[in-house]
Structure formats: C-alpha cells, structure tokens
Amino acid sequence: xxxxxxxxxxxxxxxxxxxxxxxxxxxxxxxxxxxxxxxxxxxxxxxxxxxxxxxxxxxxxxxxxxxxxxxxxxxxxxxxxxxxxxxxxxxxxxxxxxxxxxxxxxxxxxxxxxxxxxxxxxxxxxxxxxxxxxxxxxxxxxxxxxxxxxxxxxxxxxxxxxxxxxxxxxxxxxxxxxxxxxxxxxxxxxxxxxxxxxxxxxxxxxxxxxxxxxxxxxxxxxxxxxxxxxxxxxxxxxxxxxxxxxxxxxxxxxxxxxxxxxxxxxxxxxxxxxxxxxxxxxxxxxxxxxxx
Amino acid sequence: xxxxxxxxxxxxxxxxxxxxxxxxxxxxxxxxxxxxxxxxxxxxxxxxxxxxxxxxxxxxxxxxxxxxxxxxxxxxxxxxxxxxxxxxxxxxxxxxxxxxxxxxxxxxxxxxxxxxxxxxxxxxxxxxxxxxxxxxxxxxxxxxxxxxxxxxxxxxxxxxxxxxxxxxxxxxxxxxxxxxxxxxxxxxxxxxxxxxxxxxxxxxxxxxxxxxxxxxxxxxxxxxxxxxxxxxxxxxxxxxxxxxxxxxxxxxxxxxxxxxxxxxxxxxxxxxxxxxxxxxxxxxxxxxxxxxxxxxxxxxxxxxxxxxxxxxxxxxxxxxxxxxxxxxxxxxxxxxxxxxxxxxxxxxxxxxxxxxxxxx
Numbered sequence: 001x002x003x004x005x006x007x008x009x010x011x012x013x014x015x016x017x018x019x020x021x022x023x024x025x026x027x028x029x030x031x032x033x034x035x036x037x038x039x040x041x042x043x044x045x046x047x048x049x050x051x052x053x054x055x056x057x058x059x060x061x062x063x064x065x066x067x068x069x070x071x072x073x074x075x076x077x078x079x080x081x082x083x084x085x086x087x088x089x090x091x092x093x094x095x096x097x098x099x100x101x102x103x104x105x106x107x108x109x110x111x112x113x114x115x116x117x118x119x120x121x122x123x124x125x126x127x128x129x130x131x132x133x134x135x136x137x138x139x140x141x142x143x144x145x146x147x148x149x150x151x152x153x154x155x156x157x158x159x160x161x162x163x164x165x166x167x168x169x170x171x172x173x174x175x176x177x178x179x180x181x182x183x184x185x186x187x188x189x190x191x192x193x194x195x196x197x198x199x200x201x202x203x204x205x206x207x208x209x210x211x212x213x214x215x216x217x218x219x220x221x222x223x224x225x226x227x228x229x230x231x232x233x234x235x236x237x238x239x240x241x242x243x244x245x246x247x248x249x250x251x252x253x254x255x256x257x258x259x260x261x262x263x264x265x266x267x268x269x270x271x272x273x274x275x276x277x278x279x280x281x282x283x284x285x286x287x288x289x290x291x292x
Numbered sequence: 293x294x295x296x297x298x299x300x301x302x303x304x305x306x307x308x309x310x311x312x313x314x315x316x317x318x319x320x321x322x323x324x325x326x327x328x329x330x331x332x333x334x335x336x337x338x339x340x341x342x343x344x345x346x347x348x349x350x351x352x353x354x355x356x357x358x359x360x361x362x363x364x365x366x367x368x369x370x371x372x373x374x375x376x377x378x379x380x381x382x383x384x385x386x387x388x389x390x391x392x393x394x395x396x397x398x399x400x401x402x403x404x405x406x407x408x409x410x411x412x413x414x415x416x417x418x419x420x421x422x423x424x425x426x427x428x429x430x431x432x433x434x435x436x437x438x439x440x441x442x443x444x445x446x447x448x449x450x451x452x453x454x455x456x457x458x459x460x461x462x463x464x465x466x467x468x469x470x471x472x473x474x475x476x477x478x479x480x481x482x483x484x485x486x487x488x489x490x491x492x493x494x495x496x497x498x499x500x501x502x503x504x505x506x507x508x509x510x511x512x513x514x515x516x517x518x519x520x521x522x523x524x525x526x527x528x529x530x531x532x533x534x535x536x537x538x539x540x541x542x543x544x545x546x547x548x549x550x551x552x553x554x555x556x557x558x559x560x561x562x563x564x565x566x567x568x569x570x571x572x573x574x575x576x577x578x579x580x581x582x583x584x585x586x587x588x589x590x591x592x593x594x595x596x597x598x599x600x601x602x603x604x605x606x607x608x609x610x611x612x613x614x615x616x617x618x619x620x621x622x623x624x625x626x627x628x629x630x631x632x633x634x635x636x637x638x639x640x641x642x643x644x645x646x647x648x649x650x651x652x
Contacts, residue, residue: 059622078623084505086371087622089363090338106506114366212489 035141038088040080041099043272044121045070047134048097050150050273051143059091061102065266066274085110097137099123125196125271127158134273150273157276164283165202172286174198174261175206175226175254178213180241185249187216187224193269198230200279203286218248226252228259228286232268261285318590322603326380329607333376333614338621339367375507378515379613380606382504382572385519385564387605388526390579391586391597395533396557397455397466400584401642404565405576407470409447411477413569416443418481418496422488437514441566447473448558502573502628504613511571518567522560523602529557530594537592575628577635578605584642 038059039045045064048057057070061080064070077088080099085107088096096116098108100123112118119140121133131151138147176194178186188194189210198205206226207216216224229243229252243249244258254260263285267278335346341364349368352360359365386404393402393409404410420439428435450473455466481500485493532553535543544550568575582605583597590596609627612634616627 062623076620076623078620082503082505082624082626084338084617084622084624086367086617087338087624089367089371090340090622104506106508106511110371110506110508113370115362213493214486 033094036092036094037141038077038091038093038096039064039070040077040083040097040102041121041123042066042266043123043130043133043270044097044099044137046266046270046272046274047137047150048141051138051141051146053141053143056141058093059088063266066264066270083107085114089114089116095119095140097121097140123271125193125269127200130154130158130271130273130275133271154273154276157280161200161276161280161283164280165200168202168283168287172203172227173206173225173253174203174228174230174286175221175224175252176230177243178232180231180243180246183241183246185216185221185243186213189214193271194230196271197268197275197279197282200275201282201286203228203283218246221248222251224252226254228261229254230261230263230268230282230286232265233262259286314590315596318596318600319603322600322607326603326607326610329611329614330376330380333379333610334368334372336614336618337367337372338618339363341367370509374509374512375504375613376610378507378512378571379504379610381512381515381519382568382575383578383605383607383609384523384602385568385605386575386578387582387601387608388523388598389561389564389568390605391583391594391601392526392529392533392557392561393579394583395536395594396452396554396561398537398539399466400587401467401580401639403577403579404444404561405574405579406639407451407467408474408477409444409451409470409561409565410569410574410576411474412447412450413440413444413566414500414574415477415480415484416440416446417570418484418500419443421496422484422492437518437567437570440570441518441562444566444569445559445562447477448562452554452558500574500628501626502575502631503616503624503626504572504609505617505624505626507571515567515571518563522563525556525560526598526602527595529553529560530598533557533594537594573626573628575609575631577631577639578609580642581631581635581638582608584638 035053035056036058037048037053037056039048039057040061042061042063042065045057045060046066048054049067049070054070057074059075059077060070061077061083062071063080064074075091077083077091081101081103083102083104088107088111093116096111096118098118099121102108102120108118119136121136123129124132131154134147134151134154138144138150175185176188176192176198178188178194180186187207187210188198188205189207189212190205191211192213194213195205195208206224207214209224210216229249231243243260244255249255261282263278263282266272267274268282334350335341335343341349345360345364346368348358349360349364350373351357352365353369360368389409390403393404393407394400396402416439417436420435424435451466451469454469455462481496485496488496532543532548532550535546535548536550536553538546540550543553582601586597586600586604590600609631612630613627616630617624619625
C-alpha cells in the first residue's frame with residue numbers, strides 16, 4: 001500500500017497547489033480582504049503591535065507574552081516548537097510569521113504546501129538581529145514606513161545605550177541564572193541570549209567559560225565569582241528563590257552587597273524592539289546594586 | 293515471585309484446541325470500531341469541515357472523481373489522512389509489541405515503555421539527533437528509524453539476557469532490570485542534552501513526550517515498511533507464544549523451536565517499537581491497556597489476541613489523537629501525556645487487581 005497510494009497523491013498534491021493558487025487568484029484584490037496573521041514568536045508579536053498591525057493577528061504562540069493583551073485576545077496555536085498543522089490552518093491565515101526554531105519542521109512544510117505564505121524570521125541576539133527582524137516583518141505586512149520609524153527609534157536606543165556603555169569604567173562581572181531548581185543553578189554561557197544582553201549592558205559574563213545553557217556546580221559558582229546575579233521574574237511575585245540563601249552564592253562577591261537583579265524574561269531575552277531599553281535597565285540595575 | 297498468570301490453568305491444551313466461535317464476532321466488532329474511530333478522526337479537526345465535504349475530499353484523491361475545494365482536499369488528504377494512517381500503524385505496532393512482550397516474558401506487566409525498551413529506542417534516536425550533525429554534518433533521512441530500531445533491539449536483548457537464567461525468565465529480574473536499564477538510558481539522555489544546543493534540547497524534550505503532530509505521507513511511508521511486514525509475520529508466532537505460556541521446558545517438550553520463537557518475537561518488537569518511536573516519540577501504556585482489555589474480552593489465546601491487539605491498538609491511538617488535537621484547538625496536546633493519563637491509573641488498577649486475585 002505504501003507505493004501506489006502516496007505517488008498517486010503526490011500527483012494530486014501538485015493539482016491541489018495549482019488549485020489553491022487559482023483559488024487565490026480568483027479572490028478579490030488582497031487589499032480589500034483583511035490580512036490574517038499567525039505570529040509564532042514573542043518578538044514577532046511585539047513588533048507587529050509596534051507596527052500597528054495587531055488587529056490583523058488571528059493567532060499567537062504561547063511565548064507571545066507581551067503585550068499581555070495578545071494572549072488574552074488572540075487564539076493560541078500552542079508552544080512555538082509544537083505547532084499543529086491543522087490548528088494553524090483552521091485560523092485561515094494569509095500570513096504565518098515564524099521565528100527561527102519554530103516547528104516542528106514537518107508542520108511548517110505542510111503549511112507551505114497548503115499555499116500559506118510563510119515568512120521565517122531569523123533570531124540573532126544582537127543589535128543587527130533586532131533591526132533585521134523589524135525589517136523582515138515590516139516588509140511582510142507592507143508597513144515599510146512604520147518599520148523605518150521603528151528602526152530609527154530602536155537604532156536611537158542602541159546608540160544611546162552604546163554611549164552609556166562607553167561611560168562604564170569597570171564592567172560588572174554578572175552571572176545570569178535561568179533557573180534555580182533544587183538549588184542547582186542553570187546559567188547562561190557563551191552564545192546564549194543571556195550572554196548577548198549582558199554584553200549589551202556593559203557587563204562581563206561570569207560564566208563565559210561555558211558554552212550554552214549549562215548547570216553550574218557549587219564550586220563553579222564560587223570560581224565564577226560574580227559581582228551580581230541576574231535572574232528572570234517568575235510570575236508576579238518575582239524570583240522564586242533568593243540565591244544568596246544558598247551556601248555557594250553566599251560566598252560570592254555579589255552576596256556582600258546583595259546584588260540581585262530580577263527582570264522579566266521576554267523583556268531581557270526576547271531581542272525585540274524593547275531590547276535597548278531592557279539592556280539600559282539592566283545596566284542601571286547592575287550599577288545601582290539594590291540593597292535589601 | 294511466582295511466574296503465575298491468572299489464565300495459566302486455562303491455557304492447557306490451547307495449542308491444539310480450535311478457536312471458539314467468538315472469534316469472528318470479536319475481530320469483526322473490533323474492525324468496526326476501528327473503522328468508526330477512523331471516520332470520526334477524519335471528520336474531526338480544528339478546521340471545521342462538514343461530513344459531506346470530507347467525503348468529497350476523500351473521493352477527489354481517486355482519478356476521475358470531481359475535484360473538491362482545494363482547502364478541504366488539503367486538510368483531509370495531506371493533514372488528517374497521513375496522520376490517521378501513522379496513528380493506526382504506531383498504535384497497532386505498540387499494542388502488538390506489548391502483547392508479544394507479555395507473551396514472551398510470561399508477564400502481564402511487560403510494556404515497551406515500562407520495561408525500558410522504548411527508552412532504549414529513544415536514547416538511540418537522541419544520539420542521532422544530537423550527534424548526527426557532528427558526525428555526518430546533518431541527520432540522514434533513514435538514520436532516525438534505523439537508530440531507534442537498533443536501540444530497541446539492544447534494549448530488548450539486554451533485558452532478555454539479564455532476566456533469563458537456565459532457560460527461565462525471571463519476572464522480578466526483568467522488571468527491575470528494565471527499571472535499571474531505563475535509568476541508565478535516561479542518564480545518557482541527560483548527558484546528551486548536556487551536549488546539545490538550545491534547539492536540539494527542545495527537540496529532545498518535545499520528542500520524548502510523544503506526538504503525532506507533523507505526520508506526513510513521507511513519514512507514514514517510512515514507517516509502513518517496518519510495521520506492516522512485522523504484522524504479517526505476527527500470526528506465525530501465535531502458537532509458539534501459546535505454548536511458551538506453559539513454560540519454556542513444557543514448550544520445548546511440545547516440540548516447539550523455543551529459541552527461534554523467542555528470537556523472532558524480540559526482533560518483531562524491536563522493529564515495531566523502533567519504527568513507532570522514531571516516527572512519534574515515546575507513547576506509553578498502549579501496550580498495557582490494549583492486551584489487558586482484550587484478555588478480559590477474549591481470553592489469552594494469542595491466535596486471537598495478536599490480531600485483536602492490532603485492531604484495538606490502532607483504534608485507541610487514533611481515538612486518543614483525535615482528542616489530543618481538538619481539545620485545545622488550534623493548539624494541540626502531546627498524545628504521550630494523554631495515554632499516560634489514561635494508562636498509569638489503569639496500570640495501578642491492574643497491579644491492585646492482581647494482588648487481590650492472587651490473594652497476597
């Protein structure tokens with residue numbers, strides 16, 4: 001059964017695609033029909049809102065946490081890496097914007113076969129990466145002017161950030177702790193979004209000896225000798241555990257002044273239009289050394 | 293621990309006794325159930341398509357039939373149909389593997405996922421996902437199913453070898469050995485996830501939960517040549533497994549080529565579980581729920597149990613998948629979570645029932 005059946009279908013698939021193209025051509029001019037966008041990736045949703053195209057979004061993935069309204073008012077298509085083909089198709093999208101890493105790949109392939117215009121958005125954690133994201137999304141939704149304005153704003157933010165960063169005389173050694181399950185820290189090493197935001201904020205990554213997100217041993221924490229610890233806020237109550245209650249963290253320089261910075265995860269690591277502001281906030285927070 | 297199964301006494305003489313007249317009723321009923329579930333599965337989905345248009349879309353696949361609206365045809369023929377067929381193959385493969393393992397180990401608690409066989413397949417597949425790009429530059433097309441098959445074969449053999457002493461398979465050793473092997477495999481998975489990059493890590497994570505999402509004709513066509521031949525060979529093992537249920541020595545004295553039957557059963561399990569895990573990740577408990585429900589209905593004769601397992605296994609997985617992909621639409625739930633939610637309490641209930649039955 002495996003041989004004749006799919007081959008027959010392959011022929012009909014070509015017919016299908018031609019058919020759906022014909023159907024699209026037969027539709028009224030696209031300017032009249034409102035665009036229906038499925039946005040897969042927190043930064044993409046954020047950019048669409050900033051470009052003023054939020055009303056065209058019909059579905060978002062579960063990482064689209066900002067603005068909070070997105071998750072409340074749009075349908076959820078699930079986690080960015082676990083999309084369902086039929087679920088996305090059921091929203092009758094005329095455009096799917098997918099951040100790098102969205103998937104599974106087979107689902108994206110089915111969507112492309114279905115004739116849904118799919119734009120993949122690269123996700124590079126850098127100044128250039130943010131600009132490229134905005135460019136690509138603005139072009140995809142035909143909002144070049146708004147896109148150019150947003151890029152100017154973001155470029156301005158980055159330039160201001162660079163000035164501030166150049167004023168930093170001695171960079172802070174900071175350790176980015178993603179999670180603290182059972183007192184075992186998972187930290188951001190080289191090549192992570194955490195590493196990128198720390199360097200944008202003019203800090204040195206205390207875990208730069210590691211590659212990627214890695215669990216760090218107690219002695220590793222002591223050897224890293226961070227002067228500050230950065231964590232993500234979990235829910236409205238902020239960070240779950242105070243790291244300085246743990247013996248390993250208690251002996252670091254950071255514990256002396258209780259230098260702990262807790263910030264929203266998507267804000268810090270999303271690499272969208274808010275990144276210059278996030279890096280600026282992080283820089284300020286790292287220098288102010290909040291005391292408790 | 294005693295190698296007793298509740299139906300042990302009733303198995304005497306099964307090798308020669310003709311199948312009773314319930315056979316056509318049971319198999320016919322299960323086939324009807326399978327068809328019904330399949331039709332419901334084709335008709336249900338996040339994209340609401342009325343039944344009549346689903347039929348039109350199905351018909352349009354045949355030459356000479358009128359063309360269906362392209363949207364309908366795409367959803368039904370390219371999304372739902374390959375997913376349905378893959379679900380049938382994987383469900384049948386897992387259920388039959390469970391039945392085979394329970395016959396082979398003479399233990400009703402053997403299940404590919406519980407005794408670590410699926411984990412072996414998953415570990416091998418994880419090696420392919422993480423190390424493939426380092427060794428070959430990319431993950432080769434057939435590497436995943438072949439790797440999963442090898443992992444599954446090694447796990448099953450390992451399990452069988454450590455549990456068998458002097459031609460006797462110890463249930464306790466097998467279960468504990470399976471737990472130990474599973475722990476070892478998870479440890480290696482942990483090591484692999486340590487090596488993997490962010491994307492591979494999330495791939496591994498979602499894949500270990502099991503899902504039929506992203507089923508394509510290509511995937512279905514890659515799995516079918518593993519599972520269908522195994523299904524075709526399965527009836528030849530039925531008499532052997534029936535005789536084995538009396539004990540290996542007894543089976544040997546009945547003139548059964550014991551080692552060959554065992555080797556064939558292990559090979560079939562490895563092929564089917566390996567292909568299933570490669571295509572859909574780890575989906576647990578199908579191999580427990582199906583054979584046990586059927587033993588209550590049909591008794592323990594493998595001549596009936598094996599084909600019935602294939603039918604009910606397919607129906608169960610397709611039914612569960614239909615639920616998994618519609619309940620939180622347009623998002624979907626990993627089906628492995630669903631089968632575990634149904635299966636784990638079932639497994640506990642089974643354990644408690646056995647305890648009471650034995651009077652321990």
